[in-house]
Amino acid sequence: MNLDIATLSLGLAIFLLLNLIAALWRAARGPTPADRMLAALLFGSTGVGILVLLAFAGGHPALVDVALTLALLAAISGIAFAQRAWQKPGEEDDAP
Amino acid sequence: MPHRQQTSHATTSRSALRRGAIFALLWLAAAEGNLNAWPLALAGVAGATAASLWLLPAKTLLPISAGGLLRFLVWFVRQSLAGGIQVAGLALQRQPALRPALIEVPLTLPPGLPRLLFTAALSLMPGTLGVRLQGDTLLVHVLDRRQPLADDAARLANRVAAVFREAR
Amino acid sequence: MLLDLLSALLLLAGAAFFFAGTVGLLRFPDIYTRLHALAKADNLGLGCVLAGLALQADSLAVALKLLAIWPLALIASAAVGYSIARRAERLGVAPWQERQP
Structure with missing residues (x-):
């Protein structure tokens, strides 16, 4: 049994890239502004997945750091978004 | 919104130790176990712990099991x-x-x-x-x-x- | 190598979940159901990919770094997913119902 994880990683990275393109096309088509916000979700999951796979495929370990940073920024901006969403005046303020 | 509260020193220092240990572990993982830049690591962990205690004082957080x-x-x-x-x-x-x-x-x-x-x-x-x-x-x-x-x-x-x- | 086999299986399972998420995004009828597809399938796909690669890591620290990405991605998609659903509801987007009268 001789498995080449690097080659598999490269193939799957390309496969995920095709997924990302199809999903982005769908998100851009709308029809509501909320649909277009789906692009923000896609980079946090599929984008990060592509980066870590490429890190192993090409032996560029630094791409793992890029993925980690992207995930961290996605988490921070997501929380900022959500906080705005549930702190509208006259609604429940969920701060502790 | 950060606000300071009267917190007992014991609670704060226990909290600081726990959070410091978590930040140190995160640094170790991010640096892939490489401690060549240990002065920077020390400063980073200390800064992160201080910031976390300022933004989320030990007393406002429910105890986590x-x-x-x-x-x-x-x-x-x-x-x-x-x-x-x-x-x-x-x-x-x-x-x-x-x-x-x-x-x-x-x-x-x-x-x-x-x-x-x-x-x-x-x-x-x-x-x-x-x-x-x-x-x-x-x-x-x-x-x-x-x-x-x-x-x-x-x-x-x-x-x-x-x-x-x-x-x- | 057993470890390589396990890695490969996890990577392939991850890609399958990503694919299912994309298919759900393309086929599901409204924003809420599409959010279900992305929030669950894509996150699980990422978790499988990260676990598969962590098995290949040279050191425990590298494996931990890879696995640390997962909770961040989960926080991001829970928060962004909630914001999108909240926004859609504020905009008055009604959830799709089967067999509409």
Whole structure:
């Protein structure tokens, strides 16, 4: 049994890239502004997945750091978004 | 919003030690175990600990049970697996069997972190998606309105309450 | 190698979940159901990919770094997913119902 994880990683990275393109096309088509916000979700999951796979495929370990940073920024901006969403005046303020 | 509170020194220093250890572990992982830049690591860990104590003083945080958190994580990974498999199955069906509905769920957990963890985890569990947190209810979108939502929500609330020791 | 086999299986399972998420996004009828597809399938896909690669890591620290990405991605999609659903509801987007009268 001789498995080449690097080659598999490269193939799957390309496969995920095709997924990302199809999903982005769908998100851009709308029809509501909320649909277009789906692009923000896609980079946090599929984008990060592509980066870590490429890190192993090409032996560029630094791409793992890029993925980690992207995930961290996605988490921070997501929380900022959500906080705005549930702190509208006259609604429940969920701060502790 | 950060505000300082009268906190006993013992609580604060225990909290600082615990958080410092977590930040140090994160640094070790991010630096891949390489400690050549240890002065920078020390400064980074100290700065992160100070910032976290300023933004989230030890007293405002409910005590977290390590065992409860670990059990929650294991259970959550299993639920997340079930959720992913369910939605993947629906997506790949010839005619996706969707019976969606918006349903209100009463919140039994205290406001703050417990409710946030509840809402976030619910969205990653099978068939449920948090839509609106308002007052003491959470509006939930379900993929199948025959799902026993009240039971699932109660089970999740119990798990979250076990993470925060005094959440009940 | 058993470890390589396990890695490969996890990577392939991850790609399958990503694919299912994309299919759900393309086929599901409204924003709420599409959010279900992305929030669950894509996150599980990422978790599988990260676990598969962590098995290949040279050191425990590298494996931990890879696994640390997962909770961040989960927080991001829970928060962004909630914001999108909340926004859609505010905009008055009604959830799709089967067999509309």
